[in-house]
Amino acid sequence: MAEYKMTTPLSDEDIIKLKAGDSVFLSGVIYTARDAAHMRIVASLEKGEDLPFDPKGQVIYYVGPSPARPGKPIGSAGPTTSYRMNSFAPILIAKGQKGMIGKGKMSQEVKDACVKYKACYFASIGGAAAVVGQAVKKAEIIAYPELGPEAVRRLEVEDMPLFVCYDSHGNDLYEMAKKEWANRL
Amino acid sequence: MAKVREVSVKDVEQAVYKMALDAAYHIPEDVLAAEKEAYAKEKSEVAKKVFDTIFSNIEVSSKEEFPLCQDTGLGILFVEVGQDVHFVDGYIVDAINSGVERAYKDGYLRKSSCHPLTRANYGNNLPAIIHTFVVPGDKVKIVFDAKGGGSESMSKVQMLKPADGRDGIVKTVVDWVIEAGPNPCPPTIIGVGIGADFERSAVMAKHATLRKVGEPSTDPDLADMEKEILTKINNSGVGPAGLGGLTTCLAVHIEMEPCHIATLPLAINTACHVNRHKETEL
Structure with a gap:
């Protein structure tokens, strides 16, 4: 289980290095999007319209933060459950997205896309949102402000702690961990 | 009068x-106490790290009034x-x-x-x-x-057959919680409603998540079932945040009421590891 510091945008070389179970401290710009924003982004793609950001090399954080208190960049900002983005992730990965951050299982199609296009699914710890949100240094809404918590935000993060969950070699951390710890009581 | x-x-x-x-x-204090107890028994180093993050989140949240x-x-x-x-x-x-x-x-x-x-x-x-x-x-x-929506989405009502009985209930709950795996932010508290009718079983299941964590049912048969389900879930290996370990679930709480001779309603309501609730009497 290696430990890496990485800065976005991520390249194929960055992704190939990572193995399920590795720790990554991620810095740089990432984008937030969850259910409603993904529906709009993918609809725009189908219509050939411009997207709020170019997915190439980018990491999308599945999060709907709580409102920021005055003087703070963001409120609490932990990961939301990722399977709701199962149908969207492979489309954006094919367009060059290199990673997504969330919690919980995703589909076989997502795993296949990670292998085919060299991408990674990073797991964060759900329900630890006050602490996880501290990695966010700057936040700005760049699309769909009417969606409130679901608006697309551009975040600047510093050393955001993540686990590599699905790597580009077909490994799945959740399955590996479960196997290792089953029937140990 | x-x-x-x-x-x-x-x-x-x-x-x-x-x-x-x-x-x-x-x-809630009882939730934190149950997590401290689970931490002491946990053997997975990764699980202990997840608990450390959970505890530090609880501290930051309380001190700075961040949710x-x-x-x-x-x-x-x-x-x-x-x-x-x-x-x-x-x-x-x-x-x-x-x-x-x-x-x-x-x-x-x-x-x-x-x-x-x-x-x-x-x-x-x-x-x-x-x-x-x-x-x-x-x-x-x-x-x-x-x-929250994450744990609520990992909940369900299922109308079992009377012949499914106790074993059918245990298996349905255990399989469901293990399949949900990392999705609802484990370690979870599982509320189970058995009997009554379709909607009442769901209300019982949610109400059961609000019982003091780990306090067994006053019905000895249900208390036995709670223990059996908990052990089976925690033997899954899912662990805190789904990253492996002995603590997938902190407690299973069952409520039960009489049902129709043709039915066996079963509801499962999942609460995540923060299980936020407060009580007031006026």
């Missing part, structure tokens, strides 16, 4: 406001109204909704209620979901439960 006691809905509004804020920032989770939930209320109570100064449902709306605005809590089809966010976290029960006496007991 019993004397009617007047309760101002303004007091209800204020109580709901306070509970909603308190629930968002401060974890424990960005999903501050819909407001779910269990309201037990003594039959000798008369509410004055307005309508109690309006008062509860006002308390929730004010808390979510003043406390920088996330507004998560939306139109089911258009998904447009209402921006006020309303309406609250209110379960009312008429009970003996002249008191009003209000439990506020801030229920």
Whole structure:
């Protein structure tokens, strides 16, 4: 289980290095999007319209933060459950997205896309949102402000702690961990 | 005849406001105690690290009044109204909704209620979901439960066949929780409602998540079942945050009521590791 510091945008070389179970401290710009924003982004793609950001090399954080208190960049900002983005992730990965951050299982199609296009699914710890949100240094809404918590935000993060969950070699951390710890009581 | 006691809905509004804020920032003591106990027994180093993050989150959240989770939930209320109570100064449902709306605005809590089809966010976290029960006496007991969408989505009602029996119930719950795996933010608290009818089983299951964590059912048969289900779930290896370990679930709480001879309703309600809820009596 290696430990890496990485800065976005991520390249194929960055992704190939990572193995399920590795720790990554991620810095740089990432984008937030969850259910409603993904529906709009993918609809725009189908219509050939411009997207709020170019997915190439980018990491999308599945999060709907709580409102920021005055003087703070963001409120609490932990990961939301990722399977709701199962149908969207492979489309954006094919367009060059290199990673997504969330919690919980995703589909076989997502795993296949990670292998085919060299991408990674990073797991964060759900329900630890006050602490996880501290990695966010700057936040700005760049699309769909009417969606409130679901608006697309551009975040600047510093050393955001993540686990590599699905790597580009077909490994799945959740399955590996479960196997290792089953029937140990 | 019993004397009617007047309760101002303004007091209800204020109580709901306070509970909603308190629930968002401060974890229930029994939940934290159960997590400390689980930490001591945990053998996985990764699981211990996840617990460390959970504990440090609890501390930061409480000290800086940052919500424990960005999903501050819909407001779910269990309201037990003594039959000798008369509410004055307005309508109690309006008062509860006002308390929730004010808390979510003043406390920088996330507004998560939306139109089911258009998904447009209402921006006020309303309406609250209110379960009312008429009970003996002249008191009003209000439990506020801030229920997030991640754990709620890993819940279900299933109409079993009477022949499925005890073993069928155990298997259905265990399989469901293990399949949900990392999704609902384990370690979870699993509420189970057995019997009654379709909708009542679901209310029992949610109510069961609010019992003091780990306190066994007063029915010895149910207490046995709770233990058996808990052991089977924790033998899955899913672990805290799904990253492996011995603590997938902190407790299983079962409630049961009589059902129809043709039915065996079973409801499973999943609560995540923050299980935010507060209680007030007026």
